[in-house]
Structure formats: structure tokens, C-alpha cells
Amino acid sequence: MSRYDEYFLMKPADVIGYAKEKLNVFDADADLDCKEIGDGNLNFVFRVWDRKSSKSVIIKQAGPTARISDAFVLSTDRNRIESEVLALEGRLAPGLVPAMYGYDSVMSCCAMEDLSDHQIMRAALMQHKKFPLFADHITTFMVNTLLLTTDVVVEHKQKKALVGQYINPELCEITEDLVYTEPFNDYKGRNDVFPPNLEWVKRELYGDKELRLEAARLKFEFMTNAQALLHGDLHTGSIFIKADSTKVIDPEFAFYGPIGYDVGNVVANLIFAWANAEATIANEAERAEYTAWLETTIVQVIDLFRAKFVKAWDEHATEVFAREESFRDWYLATVLRDTAAVTGLELCRRIVGLAHVKDITTIADEAARLRAERLCLTAAKEYIKQRDGFRTGADFVRPFKGAAERFAR
């Protein structure tokens, strides 16, 4: 019998005992220390390290409710999904996720590589750091984890088994509400709008009937289109980064959904970094240089994604109709259309919904923050309503860039 044979929420001292008893990571005479380092909304994240050696490990445990609020009762099955998906993503996109050391279905925790030498990308972008390899890394991650889990590549019966394995009702419900519904009607009354922007939001979002229809259509596509195994939460807070390395973490929202959901999240969160830079870099030349890097990165994310997608399709497709070039081009066009729509949805929900991003909320000057929000929301409406017209990287920067040029500082 072990005290870890029955589930309980661990404290750092428990995690040290757990690491000694259950993991084959540390030496027998290791002198372990542990700290809770999680800053996400759902789970507890512990770093365990040996004072005698350089060895360390991350242990992530799911509680029976969300960390931010006991009102979100969530199955600890999310930890199984996260563990299995990280292992699968590690096979499909080697080196682009943390290495997995184990998953414990009793304690609903998993052990993985410690990435303390990396930085959360959102924080790095707010420090206006550049990562020239990011577009290359993230597009490899997306093409490999997304296209290679579709019916284009995976034998169809096996793909249906994967769909069943990753049905994720509770986490999908969060997205359905927070991303696809509440930003457009505040039907649960829990939106959190920056007060100076409230009237504008009521008129331009809640009051836009056409926008609500598009949100409804997109919500149903999100709920019904079992296209690829998504990460499901691929914002810059789910990416650890350093100059030569990009690691995607936290795939607990994973399920079979539309590819554009992941790609659009990456684009939208680069736009938040851009809006932050617009608002917070006082020196004009520095600001121009950093926003130019962000613009180039967005263009590269789309254009590298397209090129790698076509290449991987031609190399790996097994579906007989995939040999029809017109089908491949149509399929990719629908992915880019969905990407544009999700770019707009994510821009909206992070500004008016329950879960904000620091890129925007840390803008101290009220007028500058208001401008940043309006830039994002104005562009967002164009990404959603005009989504059929997005084909190239240049197309994807145009709405935000255009808004930034039109809106006086």
C-alpha cells in the first residue's frame, strides 16, 4: 500500500514523496525540493528538483474543480487527455512538446520535462523579445499534429477511434461559451468589459445581428466538425520558448475539431502582442521595428503553414480522393477561412469575455488601452465576416494593420 493509491490533492511535501516513490527520475540519495509554480486557471503545477544534481521534473495535477473557481466542476479525465495528447504530439512533432515521464490515472497527475530554461511566450513578447525561429517551429507543430490526424492521412476507422478517445465535453463547453457565445450576447452576464469600452462593445458586438449569426454558424462548426486532433488552447500562454527552442504545453482542451481553431489562436495572440507593442513602446523607431517583426511573423506563420501543409499532404495522404489536386486546394482554403474566423473570435473573447490577456490588461494608459481594444475588435469583425477572403499571410495582417493606420493614437 502506498498513500498515493487513492486520489488526493497534493501539497509540495506530498509531491516530493510522490517523486521519490513513483518516478524513475532522481537518484536514490537525491535531496529533493518542490514548489508550486502554476499560474493557469485549471490545474496545480509543481516543480521538483534535486539540490545535489541538475535534475528536475514538472508534476501537474488536476483537481476536481477549476483552480480559479469551484464553480467549474471538471472531470480529472482532462489529465489523461493531456498526457495522451502530449505523448502523441511528441511522436508527430518531435522536440516541440515536453518529454513525458508518466501518467498516473489514480492521482490524475503526469510528470514531464522541466522547461524552466524556457519562458512563457506571452511574457517574452510583452518584453518585446524576438524569436526568429518561432514561425518555423509552430508551423511544423501545427501541420504535423493537425493534418496528420485527419481523415486525409489516418485510416478512417482508426481516426474514428481517436475521435472517441478524445471526446472532451467539459473543456469544449468552456470554449463554446467563452469563445463562441458570450462575446456576442453576454447571455450569462459574466463578460468583463473595460468600462470605457462598454457602450462601443454593446453596439458593435452584441448589437450586430450579422455578427451573431456568424458566431452561431462558427459555434456549430466547432461542435460538429471532427476534422483533426486539436491542441484546443494554442495561445502564447501555452507555449514555452527560448531563442532556439519552442515547446507547446497544456493540451488539455484537445479534441477533434476544425484545424483553423488552433491556427487562428496563434495568429490572434500574435496580434495581441502587436497591439501591446503599439501601445507600450514609446520610441517610434523601436516600435516600428518590433511591430514589423510581429507582422512578418504572422505572415510567415500563414505562408509556412500553407507550404508545409501542401508538402505534408502530398507526402502522407492516404485517402484516395486526396490525389485530386483541386480537393487539396479546396480543403486548405477552408482551413484558412476557419483560421481567419477564429482569429476574430479569439480577439473578441479575450477583450470582452471572462478570460483576458495580459498583453491588453497591462496597458496602463486608459486611452492607449481603449485604442488597443478597438483596433483588435474592429479587425476581429473583419476576420469573422470576411473570412472567405483570407488566403495568404499578407491577407491575415491587413485587417489589424489597416485598423492601426486608421485609428488615431
Add this chain to the structure above:
Amino acid sequence: MSRYDEYFLMKPADVIGYAKEKLNVFDADADLDCKEIGDGNLNFVFRVWDRKSSKSVIIKQAGPTARISDAFVLSTDRNRIESEVLALEGRLAPGLVPAMYGYDSVMSCCAMEDLSDHQIMRAALMQHKKFPLFADHITTFMVNTLLLTTDVVVEHKQKKALVGQYINPELCEITEDLVYTEPFNDYKGRNDVFPPNLEWVKRELYGDKELRLEAARLKFEFMTNAQALLHGDLHTGSIFIKADSTKVIDPEFAFYGPIGYDVGNVVANLIFAWANAEATIANEAERAEYTAWLETTIVQVIDLFRAKFVKAWDEHATEVFAREESFRDWYLATVLRDTAAVTGLELCRRIVGLAHVKDITTIADEAARLRAERLCLTAAKEYIKQRDGFRTGADFVRPFKGAAERFAR
């Protein structure tokens, strides 16, 4: 211990013993007889009756391979799906499916109401019988089993559980191949084309690049769009009918897919009856009268479906966006678009694919059969390629009627 505690394929004598031991249907002193009456492609169907009373029952058992060919290895799980779906459909659409008496997971068989006083609808239509209540019955069945299992009505987490419960890889693979792929490229070399039609089919189907693209798009929608719990094989051979009663049977192909798949199957198989009547009723007035009834029935199937769909939506929708009338109208338009496409796919696959329909194959005169096939296939291409334009019942009869008027007898 019972000999029915371990799976084996039953013969009629075994089924009598099974009915005595396992079912609470017959009296203790019943004098049972049994006959295998199945004429489908997959399963064994036994009728058991008591010579002393009027009581009878149907017992349906799934074998480890398809009945038509040991090459189709199929999980006997299809019998669970059929049993559970019949029970669910019986709750959603009372009186429109046979009553269920039980499901046996060991023997992979189920017991249900004997419908020997009904007739298989395809055979009845080939005898040129009319069923004035059919359009009303089948539209109630479709609206209740389809709309009421979508995200429009079902709580979204519960709907995802249903999606998982009815993942049906092997039966879906049959449809993906036979309906969505082989009619357009014969990639498995098992199409079965009426020889005088072979060159025409090669040119007009296999050689039509635009048609192949549309088939590919539709195939991926079939594989990924988890919209509603479909029957999955709703042709006139899956419907028992008499003047005042319609009973839908055989939902073993059930899974979460696009609503139009079921509706389009009904329309296409009414068109086969129409093509049969065109070819086999010599008397012009009789032919005109019967084809007019079929035409009216198709118009009613679409128009009653639309009206009941809107009514059921307004009564039962729980999704918050469902209050947007423009969303409801858009959603219904996509269902009718998918219905048109599947009408065309089913018309193609039953004429050129592996599994034909007797409506066509029993047309003895070669020229008349050739004309019937060309009418169906010419209309089929219009249903598929022009699918965005189908809104009303009148729209749905136009392609076949137009072809019948243009093609000389």
C-alpha cells in the same frame, strides 16, 4: 448454465430454444415454430411464432461477417447499435419503429415486434401501391429522430456522449466506399455497371473532374460532420409499410452524421420507384397517375419536413443562438443542400456501385432500363453539383422530371 451463454450463430431450432428460455413473449405451453426470413446483406432474421396463439416475434442476430460475403468482417457491436438506436427512436418517434423486447450482448441478437402484416416499402412501390400517409409519417420520423438529437436541442455535453456511444467505424466505412467514393472512380474495381451503360458511366461519372471534387467534399462532410444521430440506411428497403402504418427498421448504420444523409436517401429511393414506374407501367394514364403520386410524395416529404423542422426547432431548441431566426433558416438551408447532394449520391451508387436496387434491376427491357438509369444519373449530377439551389419540394422533383421529359422513350 445455458447454451446461450456463449455466442454461436443460431439455426431456427436454436432460436426456438432461445425464445423459450430467454424471452417473456410466449405462453409456457406455446408450440413454437421458426423460419429464417432475412433478405438483407448483413444479418440473420428469424420469425418465431406460436402455432396455438397469434403471438410472434422477430429475432435478429449479427454474424461475425456480412451475410453476403465473408470478406466484410464486421463487429457484432452493430447489433448493440441497432438495439439501442431502435429504443431511442421509439422514444423520439413513437409508433414509427418496431417495439423492442430485448437485446442480448452475448448472442449479439435482439428481439422485436413482428411486422409481418406490413410489407417492405420497396416491394410495395414496385407493385405500384400508394401510401397517402407515408410523407407525413416519414417526416415525423426524420424531424424527431434527427433534429432532436442535434446540438440545437440536446445539451452539448450529453450530445458528445451520444456521439461517442454511436461511433460506428465499420458500417461507416461501407458507406464511405460504396456511396461516396467508388461510384466516381471505381477505385476498388468492384462497381457493377449495366453493360450497355458502361461507356456513358465512364465518361459522365468517372471522367467528370468537377463531380469527383464534389464527391470528395461530400465524403469529408459525411466523415466529419457530427450533426445528428442518423438512421444511416434510410432507403425503402428499411421501411415496413401498410396503409395506416409506417415502421422504420434496420438502423445498424446509425452514427452521428449530416441530417441530409437520411432525408436524401428517402428522396432518392422514391425517385427509383418513379423510374421503375416510368419504365414498367405500359398504360399511359395509369403511369401518369402513379408517377404523379410519387412526385407529390417527394414534394410533401420535403415541404412537410421543412414545416415540421421549423416547428420542432421553435418548440424544442435549447441552444441560445437558436433564438436567432436567421440562424435557424441558415441551418435548415444547409440541411436541404445536403439532402440534394445525397439524393444524387444515392442515385449514382445504386446504379453503378456494388449494391443495386430492384426498382432498376428488374426492368426487363434493355432500352427501358438504360433510359431509367440515364434519367437517374443525369438528375443525380444536377442534385450534386447544383445542391445549393434546393429549397422546396418543387425544387427536388425538377431534375428527375426534367430529365424524364427530355429523354425520349
